[in-house]
Amino acid sequence: MSRIESVMRNLRGQGRKALIPYITAGDPGPDQTVSLMHTLVEAGADIIELGVPFSDPMADGPVIQLACERALKHGTSLRNVLDMVKAFRSTDDRTPVVLMGYLNPMEAMGYEAFADAASAAGVDGVLTVDLPPEEAELVVPLFKARGLDAIFLLAPTTTDDRIKAISQHCSGYVYYVSLKGVTGSAAINVDEVARKVRHISTLAGLPVGVGFGIRDAQTAAAVGKVSDGVIVGSVLVDTISKHQADAEGLKRALTGLLRPMREALDGLAS
Amino acid sequence: MKLTEEYLSTFPDARGHFGEYGGRFVSETLMDSLLRLEQEYFRLKQDPEFQATFDKDLADYVGRPSPLYHAERLSAYAGGAQIWLKREDLNHTGSHKVNNTIGQVLLANFLGKKRIIAETGAGQHGVATATVCARLGLECHVFMGAEDVQRQALNVFRMKLLGAQVHAVESGTRTLKDAMNDAMRDWVTNVDDTFYIIGTVAGPHPYPLLVRDFQSVIGREAREQSLRQAGKLPDALVACVGGGSNAIGLFYPFLTDESVALYGVEAGGLGIETGQHAAPLNAGRPGVLHGNRTYLMEDENGQIAATHSVSAGLDYPGVGPEHSWLKDIGRAHYVSVTDEEALDAFRKLTRIEGIMPALETAHGVAYGLKLAASMDKDQMIIINVSGRGDKDIHTIAKIDGIEL
Numbered sequence: 001m002s003r004i005e006s007v008m009r010n011l012r013g014q015g016r017k018a019l020i021p022y023i024t025a026g027d028p029g030p031d032q033t034v035s036l037m038h039t040l041v042e043a044g045a046d047i048i049e050l051g052v053p054f055s056d057p058m059a060d061g062p063v064i065q066l067a068c069e070r071a072l073k074h075g076t077s078l079r080n081v082l083d084m085v086k087a088f089r090s091t092d093d094r095t096p097v098v099l100m101g102y103l104n105p106m107e108a109m110g111y112e113a114f115a116d117a118a119s120a121a122g123v124d125g126v127l128t129v130d131l132p133p134e135e136a137e138l139v140v141p142l143f144k145a146r147g148l149d150a151i152f153l154l155a156p157t158t159t160d161d162r163i164k165a166i167s168q169h170c171s172g173y174v175y176y177v178s179l180k181g182v183t184g185s186a187a188i189n190v191d192e193v194a195r196k197v198r199h200i201s202t203l204a205g206l207p208v209g210v211g212f213g214i215r216d217a218q219t220a221a222a223v224g225k226v227s228d229g230v231i232v233g234s235v236l237v238d239t240i241s242k243h244q245a246d247a248e249g250l251k252r253a254l255t256g257l258l259r260p261m262r263e264a265l266d267g268l269a270s
Numbered sequence: 271m272k273l274t275e276e277y278l279s280t281f282p283d284a285r286g287h288f289g290e291y292g293g294r295f296v297s298e299t300l301m302d303s304l305l306r307l308e309q310e311y312f313r314l315k316q317d318p319e320f321q322a323t324f325d326k327d328l329a330d331y332v333g334r335p336s337p338l339y340h341a342e343r344l345s346a347y348a349g350g351a352q353i354w355l356k357r358e359d360l361n362h363t364g365s366h367k368v369n370n371t372i373g374q375v376l377l378a379n380f381l382g383k384k385r386i387i388a389e390t391g392a393g394q395h396g397v398a399t400a401t402v403c404a405r406l407g408l409e410c411h412v413f414m415g416a417e418d419v420q421r422q423a424l425n426v427f428r429m430k431l432l433g434a435q436v437h438a439v440e441s442g443t444r445t446l447k448d449a450m451n452d453a454m455r456d457w458v459t460n461v462d463d464t465f466y467i468i469g470t471v472a473g474p475h476p477y478p479l480l481v482r483d484f485q486s487v488i489g490r491e492a493r494e495q496s497l498r499q500a501g502k503l504p505d506a507l508v509a510c511v512g513g514g515s516n517a518i519g520l521f522y523p524f525l526t527d528e529s530v531a532l533y534g535v536e537a538g539g540l541g542i543e544t545g546q547h548a549a550p551l552n553a554g555r556p557g558v559l560h561g562n563r564t565y566l567m568e569d570e571n572g573q574i575a576a577t578h579s580v581s582a583g584l585d586y587p588g589v590g591p592e593h594s595w596l597k598d599i600g601r602a603h604y605v606s607v608t609d610e611e612a613l614d615a616f617r618k619l620t621r622i623e624g625i626m627p628a629l630e631t632a633h634g635v636a637y638g639l640k641l642a643a644s645m646d647k648d649q650m651i652i653i654n655v656s657g658r659g660d661k662d663i664h665t666i667a668k669i670d671g672i673e674l
Contacts, residue, residue: 055573056447056559058454059297065441077571103295103558108572130295130558134285155299157461162301180299181459 003096003124004149004172007046008207008228015269018173018229019044019220019262020209021236022100024051024067025084026076028244034087035247036240036254041095043255044262049127049231052081052101059129061184063234066241078105078114082121089122098125098151098172106139115142125149125172133169140169153177154200156192167204174204175231178212178223184234188213194226201227217264224265232261272528273601281595286475286562289598291591294474296561299458308476310381315483320376327372328487331405332362334369336488338495338652343622344639351505351645353638354652356492358516359627365657366488366516367398371467373484375402378465385409385464389453391418391446391512392583392630393425394657395469400434410434413453415445418582424661443576446512446586450560470513471590474561478590485519492652493523500650506531506641509654510634511604512548512584514593516656521602531603534593535637537579538606548577550589551597551604564591580609580665581629583657607636613669615639616659628657629665 001009011018021040025033037048053071057064078101085097099118106114106128118126126148131139133152140150149172154163156179167174176197178188193210201208210223211231220230236254243250286292286308294304314320328334337357345353358366371388378386386408390396396412403410412429416438419426429436442448450473457466471478471485489507496504507524509517511534524530539547547553550565557566559574567575567587579585596602607615612629615636620626627635631654638653645651659666667674 056442056451058451058560059299059458061455062441069442072573079571104566104568104574105572107557107563108568108570129297130561132294132296132298132301134301135293135295153298155297155301157299157302159302162298166298177297177299180461182455185459 002147002149002172004047007096008173011046012228017224017227017265017268018046018209019258019265020047020049020229020231021045021258022049022051022231022233023236023240024053024064024071025081026053026071026074027067027237027240028070030074030076030080032247033084037088038092039251039254040258041092043258045095045258046229047096047098049098049100050081050085052078052099052105054102054105057102059182061182061234063184063238063241067237078109082117082123085123086121096124097122098127099123100127101129103128103131111139111142115146115148119146119148123148125151127151127175129153133166136169151175156180156196160203163200163203167206170206173207173209173229174200176200176208176210176227178210181212183212185213188219190219190222193223197226217260220261221264221268224268230265273526275526278525282475282479286479288592288595290556291563291594292475292478293563294561295558295563296474297458299461303461304474304476307381311377311476311480314377314380324373324376328369332368332372333360334487335491336360338492338499341623344619345642347618347622348639348642350647351642351649351651352647353642354500354504354650355625355655356488356520356652357655358488359625359631359655359658363398363401364660365394365398365628366485366519367395367469368401369487369519370469370481370484370515371395371398371402373480374467375406375408378467379406381465383463383465385460386467387411387413387453387456387464388467388469389413389446389449390469391449391585392581392628393418393422393429393661394583394628396434396436397425397428397432399467400429400432403434404432411437411456413437413439413449413456415443415449416440417444418446421665422582422661423664445577446582447574470515471518471592472513472560472562472564472588478562478592481515482518482522482592485515486522488516488519488654489521489523492520496652502650503527503530504652505529505645505649506533506651508533508535508634508638508641508651510535510584510630510656511551511589511593512537512586512630514590516654518590518592520654525601532601533637533641534602534604535633536604536606537581537584537633538608539578541608542606546578547606548579548585548587549606550587551593552606556594559588562591564588564594580612581633583628583630584633605637607633611636616666625655626659627655628659629662631656
């Protein structure tokens with residue numbers, strides 16, 4: 001059983017929901033990422049999604065675009081990101097880490113080399129935004145052979161047939177993109193998301209994490225009520241951008257955002 | 271290598287692959303739209319009414335066929351092969367781009383989409399899109415890198431006059447690739463009512479295929495005109511390549527004519543050796559960007575590299591996947607010319623033939639002159655004059671130190 005599967009299974013056993021924060025590796029600087037990952041765990045994260053910076057993040061809004069630019073200014077490469085995961089693993093062998101990014105940096109490294117290095121570094125799952133299952137045959141079998149979960153996106157536009165097909169390729173959890181848009185878009189329609197997530201759960205046979213548009217404890221709880229986990233990204237990355245020069249203040253601010261989400265999610269457990 | 275019609279018809283394959291290139295690398299939100307577009311396009315491709323409307327618009331609105339002109343003074347100047355010019359600059363809006371926007375806006379109409387978006391580099395595709403939107407009364411948004419908004423001010427104003435909203439893109443390198451990123455972001459946000467008119471033979475399947483189909487009118491005409499006016503097929507074709515839509519449009523109907531050599535001319539910028547260029551087929555390697563696998567300019571970590579060209583329309587780090595495939599199988603040759611050579615060719619064509627080409631086109635002209643000089647007088651080449659140069663006079667004036 002993968003680390004992601006076992007975390008999801010334990011949470012389900014306790015009637016709890018996964019809190020999955022996202023930060024971009026190398027933002028605000030490469031030397032801060034590992035320590036921020038630990039902060040996320042202390043503040044209640046069950047799984048960490050670690051963004052691999054890319055020069056052309058087409059599915060991201062301005063907040064994560066700027067985070068990528070900051071990380072790339074420091075020269076953060078995919079290899080650097082794997083080193084960060086390795087360093088994180090030296091003191092935390094419990095919290096799953098999912099790399100989230102775009103295909104080209106992996107293609108440049110070579111898929112086999114990447115899969116080997118990711119597995120050796122202690123990465124648990126990989127979510128590639130611009131890799132639909134139709135194009136995944138060169139990549140996903142390499143992940144699976146090394147016990148890495150391949151996580152795929154589902155969108156409001158995904159048809160039932162595709163939900164079923166995508167779930168076949170996917171393991172760990174599926175990531176439901178709650179709205180049509182880029183990361184950090186406007187508020188989501190919770191009722192509509194709830195309807196769609198219930199439907200996906202019956203078709204997918206996998207835990208469903210919901211992301212895009214979750215920025216506070218209230219939305220987290222509303223979405224947590226109908227899903228297996230909530231993914232929180234842009235609001236954290238925005239906070240990072242505002243506290244770039246103040247490492248301690250940044251940790252406090254991130255904790256101040258995540259703790260109430262954790263409590264609100266745990267408040268759902270009955 | 272000898273290509274047959276039968277073999278060619280298997281490219282792209284059902285998933286949009288040209289060999290290892292092409293494909294559909296987009297986020298899940300867009301997949302449904304792309305699959306529907308593909309389905310609708312394959313249906314309409316067989317529909318005589320759609321084709322008749324397309325042909326009629328090209329004739330009556332665009333002014334096709336565009337002439338094939340024997341440039342005798344330019345041929346004498348080059349001192350070798352006879353140079354013929356395919357005059358896409360004479361199309362309505364001043365470039366080949368309109369062939370494709372006519373076709374795609376028809377598709378948008380059949381799909382019932384009322385909001386049109388497009389990316390543009392030099393502004394020719396933006397103008398061609400704004401034009402067809404004005405004609406059909408559709409809402410039009412054009413994304414353009416902030417740097418290109420500056421260097422192509424004339425086209426920005428034309429788009430605005432036509433009723434389009436021009437969005438200056440400030441992210442990344444502020445050029446064509448960033449305009450395409452923002453167009454994709456808009457599309458993912460407004461996918462229900464929006465049709466994305468991509469201007470080149472790149473992007474996710476089926477775009478490289480449908481843009482090639484719409485632009486192939488260039489090569490079909492040129493082939494027929496060549497046989498009629500010169501009594502033979504040309505020995506070589508020359509076209510500039512940014513994304514590569516004018517080149518594929520000219521090349522495609524000649525792919526099975528083994529005797530016709532094909533030359534795509536990339537932007538060499540300050541020189542390939544300086545790294546300051548936009549020539550992925552000459553100095554890049556395969557990667558994935560903007561929905562397709564193709565040759566790209568990137569660093570060793572897979573980050574897309576900044577490009578440089580005096581011509582905004584060629585200032586792009588990728589290229590259409592079919593060109594990547596034609597390069598690998600050896601059917602087409604891809605060369606480059608520098609900014610300086612292109613500027614020189616711009617002046618030569620203007621002075622010798624009274625035809626002022628776009629700076630993009632001038633890259634093709636520069637190589638065509640060199641190529642012709644190396645050939646015999648009884649041989650024949652066709653250079654695609656993909657667009658006219660009015661839009662570039664500010665750039666030229668600035669280089670000459672003249673304030674307009």
